[in-house]
Amino acid sequence: MEKLAKMDKKTLEEKLQDGKYVLFFTADWCPDCRFIKPAMPEIEAEFSQFEFITVDRDENIDLCQELMIMGIPSFVVYEDGKEKARFVNKDRKTKKEVEDFLNNI
Numbered sequence: 001m002e003k004l005a006k007m008d009k010k011t012l013e014e015k016l017q018d019g020k021y022v023l024f025f026t027a028d029w030c031p032d033c034r035f036i037k038p039a040m041p042e043i044e045a046e047f048s049q050f051e052f053i054t055v056d057r058d059e060n061i062d063l064c065q066e067l068m069i070m071g072i073p074s075f076v077v078y079e080d081g082k083e084k085a086r087f088v089n090k091d092r093k094t095k096k097e098v099e100d101f102l103n104n105i
Helices: 009-015 031-046 061-066 095-103
Strands: 020-026 051-056 074-079 082-087
Touching: 009 061, 020 031, 031 051, 031 095, 074 095, 082 095
Parallel strands: 020 051
Antiparallel strands: 020 074, 074 082
């Protein structure tokens, strides 16, 4: 999974201009993020139509504020540079919840 460099929302939207992406907002210190991380390779394999990108909340705090990411772990789907769906809250997320979210896009 690619790790996103520090950037602002405009730069992010330019980077994601072509294709389908899932941004996975996380942080090393976050216990709920560590809970879902082991399931991420299976989720990525199951949803191979998306390119998954990890966004470190602490490295991209300004981007998170611009995108209104108030809780982690969170997932935001982009298609051709535009936000298409989001699963953003402060709750722990299970593999099934993430799969259900991605299946309903």
